Amino acid sequence: MVVKSMKKKLKSFNILFEEICRVQSLWFILDEQLKDEIIISIKKKLFPAYGNFIGMFQKSVKELGKHSDKYIKYGMEDVEARLHNLFHGSSASTD
Numbered sequence: 848m849v850v851k852s853m854k855k856k857l858k859s860f861n862i863l864f865e866e867i868c869r870v871q872s873l874w875f876i877l878d879e880q881l882k883d884e885i886i887i888s889i890k891k892k893l894f895p896a897y898g899n900f901i902g903m904f905q906k907s908v909k910e911l912g913k914h915s916d917k918y919i920k921y922g923m924e925d926v927e928a929r930l931h932n933l934f935h936g937s938s939a940s941t942d
Contacts (some may be wrong), residue, residue, distance in 0.1 A: 849912060853904045854918055860897070861920045868929050875936025882934050889930060897931060 876882040901923070905915040921929070 850904075850907050853900075854906040856900070857904060857918055857920075860900075864921065864926070864929070868933065871933045872884060872935060872937060874934050886930050888935065890927070893926065893930075894923065897926060 876885065901915075901919060904919070908915040908918065
């Protein structure tokens, strides 16, 4: 039951994260320092929460004898790469 709920939350995260990245990659911030500060601020909030969730999910799925990789669309490195594509004023985001 817990794993099913976690899968649902992970799927919701993936959908919302993709939409947010799509929209915010269209936004343009000219000031590089401000852009970097915003991305750092997002990382400080997102990474601990997402990292903890992914860790709990991997542990729960592993206990059931399954592989978590097929459910986790974005690893921490993927999330970081997507964040660095934000605020460039381009529709060319990496999916």
